[in-house]
Amino acid sequence: MKTRINDFIVRFANVNGTGSASANYLFAKTIFRMGIPVTPKNIFPSNIQGLPTWYEVRVSEKGYLGRREGIDLMISVNPQSMAKDVQSVKPGGYFIYDSTKKLNPDYERADIHYLGIPMMEMATKAFEDPRKRQLLKNIIYVGALVRLLDMDQQTIRELISEQFEGKKALIEANFQALTLGMEFVEKNYDFPLSFRLEKRNLLENKILVDGN
Template sequence: MSAPLAAVNDFVVKFANVNGSGSASANSMFAKAVLRMGVPVAVRNIFPSNIQGLPTWFEVRVTGEGHLGRRGGVDMMVAMNPQTWDRDVAEIEPGGYLFYDSTKPMPPSKFRPDINVIGVPLTAIC
């Protein structure tokens, strides 16, 4: 496990999903929850196409300063799309976090040694 990121009041959580999976509603709830706690957020829905089954990303910048622009790098990736896994993992800052569904085993080559991995058996729980 890598050393965690230093605590700062400016971080990016990115959700990698499949379009049409209901992820837009869930992602919005996450952003609203942070906003309702009084912390400013800037959200971006990134999708190359509006066709069901294709990739989509939802980026949430949480910043006490209220910055609205995107910031380079991702501090926590919630990786829910196997088709974009390699690209998504590559975006994580060293010391950042990868949250993924660990129901199906993943080979060690799919992870990076400089990030913190949080595997939760989401499919099994559902």
């Protein structure tokens, strides 16, 4: 199978108010820092805490900015929207979910790949504070994406260090969560996927604006 480079769509399905926005933006910003054109977009029905929210990232080396139909990689960590999320994945695409709880058989499709990662279980074992567990669960799935998509590890670690500058404990906790996700993929799945990232130098004098 031919590997696609810098040409795919990732969608995150989260719960509003769980700190996922920062993790998802970290993912998009890392790709931008790798010199690859990327377009992130927040999609949510409201700003009410607890309701579903989605974050879509289009990676296009050719610089296409608009959304297109079909999701190549879905990270679904919201049981409320999972039935809809699994149906939006393209045939041959990938569905990542929190396997702390068993996947509902109704959500199984024969034409896509499933990657279960016990995110909440891993966060619970690694971190004592309940609020921190929820926030760092998001970084665990970002860590998984680092290996699955061949993201530049140095770049994402630099961004985490910048984001939490002067807060050593937070930096170390985020690094730990990132490593947990990476190591789980290394032990359990083949990587990178049939599409991946590769550093470019296409964004000189460009800035990333999220539009919110």
